[in-house]
Amino acid sequence: MIDEQLFYIFMHIPKTAGTTLRGIVDGQFGKKNVLTYYNQRSSQLLDNLYAILKVNDNYRAIIGHFSFGLHRNLEKPLTYITFLRHPVARTVSQYKEMIVNHPHYIQAADGSRMDLIESLQANPEYYSDYQTKHLVGHKSPYLNDPSVGEIALDILDEYFGFVGLVEYFDSSIDQLTNLFGWQRIEYSRKNTKSIDLEITPELVDVICSQNQNDLMIYNKIKSILESKADI
Numbered sequence: 475m476i477d478e479q480l481f482y483i484f485m486h487i488p489k490t491a492g493t494t495l496r497g498i499v500d501g502q503f504g505k506k507n508v509l510t511y512y513n514q515r516s517s518q519l520l521d522n523l524y525a526i527l528k529v530n531d532n533y534r535a536i537i538g539h540f541s542f543g544l545h546r547n548l549e550k551p552l553t554y555i556t557f558l559r560h561p562v563a564r565t566v567s568q569y570k571e572m573i574v575n576h577p578h579y580i581q582a583a584d585g586s587r588m589d590l591i592e593s594l595q596a597n598p599e600y601y602s603d604y605q606t607k608h609l610v611g612h613k614s615p616y617l618n619d620p621s622v623g624e625i626a627l628d629i630l631d632e633y634f635g636f637v638g639l640v641e642y643f644d645s646s647i648d649q650l651t652n653l654f655g656w657q658r659i660e661y662s663r664k665n666t667k668s669i670d671l672e673i674t675p676e677l678v679d680v681i682c683s684q685n686q687n688d689l690m691i692y693n694k695i696k697s698i699l700e701s702k703a704d705i
Contacts, residue, residue, distance in 0.1 A: 481552040484537035487608045489567040490557045491640045493665040501659040503534040511538025543611040553635035558692055561685035570669055594680050602684040623687030637695050645703050
């Protein structure tokens with residue numbers, strides 16, 4: 475049975491099938507009942523979420539690009555939901571988006587475009603454990619803690635009602651729907667067009683070396699999903 479009082483925080487980590495999930499969420503609760511936080515120049519909506527929900531209690535969910543911590547000060551039953559992606563696939567996808575939409579992010583000093591390995595080496599603080607940083611919160615004092623991966627797992631266990639995987643999206647949506655008693659929404663994968671990029675063993679090694687916590691968490695969630703369904 476659906477809990478009509480539960481507020482859902484859909485934490486969309488970039489390049490984790492959030493566009494498709496957003497369509498499912500809108501279909502589930504009605505678009506007018508879902509707050510969205512994308513491409514906004516200020517954090518006003520997030521900062522004032524408590525007041526917004528006090529004024530309008532019809533809102534059932536929020537979805538967008540934000541990290542863990544949004545629940546603080548909210549005086550209502552709530553749960554987080556997110557999807558993770560294998561760090562190699564997610565990093566490659568993000569680099570491809572930069573080529574199209576943010577080429578200045580990957581521009582070398584001589585004006586040429588850095589390849590992905592060059593970009594990884596030039597900006598390790600940006601790429602490294604990207605998903606883990608979202609899971610603990612970008613302002614968390616634990617970001618540089620050696621055990622940040624385990625801390626992220628503890629947060630997932632305590633605050634997240636469900637964590638799915640992009641690579642097993644359909645099965646994840648089935649489990650999510652069954653868990654919360656939702657109606658089944660027809661959907662098709664969105665925002666999947668891409669450009670070709672060769673995935674070399676060297677590239678995989680560099681990404682994995684920078685994303686050891688992301689990889690550990692991904693494999694943990696994969697094991698959990700596999701224990702609940704045949705994926």
